[in-house]
Amino acid sequence: NAGVMQNPRHLVRRRGQEARLRCSPMKGHSHVYWYRQLPEEGLKFMVYLQKENIIDESGMPKERFSAEFPKEGPSILRIQQVVRGDSAAYFCASSPGQGRDTQYFGPGTRLTVL
Amino acid sequence: SQKIEQNSEALNIQEGKTATLTCNYTNYSPAYLQWYRQDPGRGPVFLLLIRENEKEKRKERLKVTFDTTLKQSLFHITASQPADSATYLCALDRLNNAGNMLTFGGGTRLMVKP
Numbered sequence: 001n002a003g004v005m006q007n008p009r010h011l012v013r014r015r016g017q018e019a020r021l022r023c024s025p026m027k028g029h030s031h032v033y034w035y036r037q038l039p040e041e042g043l044k045f046m047v048y049l050q051k052e053n054i055i056d057e058s059g060m061p062k063e064r065f066s067a068e069f070p071k072e073g074p075s076i077l078r079i080q081q082v083v084r085g086d087s088a089a090y091f092c093a094s095s096p097g098q099g100r101d102t103q104y105f106g107p108g109t110r111l112t113v114l
Numbered sequence: 115s116q117k118i119e120q121n122s123e124a125l126n127i128q129e130g131k132t133a134t135l136t137c138n139y140t141n142y143s144p145a146y147l148q149w150y151r152q153d154p155g156r157g158p159v160f161l162l163l164i165r166e167n168e169k170e171k172r173k174e175r176l177k178v179t180f181d182t183t184l185k186q187s188l189f190h191i192t193a194s195q196p197a198d199s200a201t202y203l204c205a206l207d208r209l210n211n212a213g214n215m216l217t218f219g220g221g222t223r224l225m226v227k228p
Binding site for chain 2 (some may be wrong): 104
């Protein structure tokens, strides 16, 4: 029973390039959450998605960041024209969505912007 | 504004002693509170959830208390072991639509020395 999968685990991009981070939730989970963790800081909520719907994106920067969770396939967090300040660990979590649940986290993608 | 505070300084204790970590919050009325463990380079792992109408919750060597009057949760690890060394995060819920967004504290790093 696989847990939450994220890939790649490490991603290096140059300033101005695009970064695509993928998250496959646990089997049977229909709710996906993305968080960002800067070095020595806590997790910051970015966006909450269900299949084909963005439920809450109050934590997403207004520009360059977007997220989707298509009917088929993994959830994607996309960062366009990356800057050095985007360097962080990005974690995806999933839950079954039956009311209030604990969230199960993936191993994270560590993005480094050169 | 809403704030969740955990002691940012590392907590160093001797093996066998009880570790006590604190989570304080302001301008918040969470229905429940969760504690997670995070090891370096890994995603958070759920440990315990306590609801607003529960004073105390236990799981093996772990104990969590939740005082909604003081707006504080305490997390105890009894008979601590070096393997308990990690960063511990508290998280409060923010209900929205059909799911729940978690707001995390900055975490407290625990070091258990043999």
